[in-house]
Amino acid sequence: MRTLLGLVLLCYALAAAAVIETYEFSDPALEERYHALSQELRCPKCQNQNIADSNAPIAQDLRKQLYQQLEAGASDEEILEYMVARYGEFVRYRPEMGGATLILWLAPLLLLVLAAGVAVAVVRSRRNAAEALSDEEQRKLQEMLEREQDA
């Protein structure tokens, strides 16, 4: 049990060591926002990592920018605006809704509606098929039943 706990703690230590440079923040609240924003911003060079996880030089530079701007008192919106003005909506993992990113936001909803529509249609057609017999089938059924009674 103790070894397991040790191993679990060690994993946390590795994750914490992944970011190389550390910044001293004047306020713990700033540090929290630093971590939130560096998770949110995408590294332009290594496109499937955020800047918190990436060791690319550009990610280091952007972390430094982030730190300096936080210490200078910039709001989250101002910082995101600064990054987007330079690197495009691309740098945000949650891009602003509208324009080219609209399809990103709406596609899941559209697919859900489409899937629900297909499901409803399938269920309905099955139920109809079970209930309704054609005239021909109805006549045959009647014949069979009558034969049964005669026998």
Next chain:
Amino acid sequence: MAPRLKLFLPLILFVVLALFLFRGLSLDPRAMPSALIDKPFPSFTLPALQREQTLDRSLLLGKVSLVNIWATWCISCRVEHPYLNQLTEAGVHIVGVNYKDDSDAAKRWLADLGDPYSINVVDAEGSLGIDLGVYGAPETYFVDAEGVIRYRHVGVIDERVWNSKLAAIYREIGGELPQQLAEASP
């Protein structure tokens, strides 16, 4: 839907999917449009590399320029360097931005390999790089005579990419080639 048509549904779905995948073959997932297209080149105040001088964005006004982001640690920059020399010989105005580099090493590089740049801006901290949205070297910005960024090329400029794409963009934004570009030696 007619039952006959329903039978073709898987085929139709397959064709649509295949079209998307086929398109994906020729797309570059790393291609990222610059956020600064059709925006003025960001202002800066930085030293020149080879002389005592402070430079700003006014050096880009009045003629079409290529702004080339380079560094001695960048291997691809070495690859494109000879072609930049050729472009300069043909009369293209190239401004260098020596990006996060050691200035002495940069001067040696230009002495050894030739200097295609009309002037070099020293961006030791990469601050101009961030303002430009640079994410790696080499990158080349096509700036028109009003100092507006019209195109960004990421990666090496060589004869193939110049002839197939960049020359047309250069001409479109008003760039001229006074001299014929030398044919690359086979």
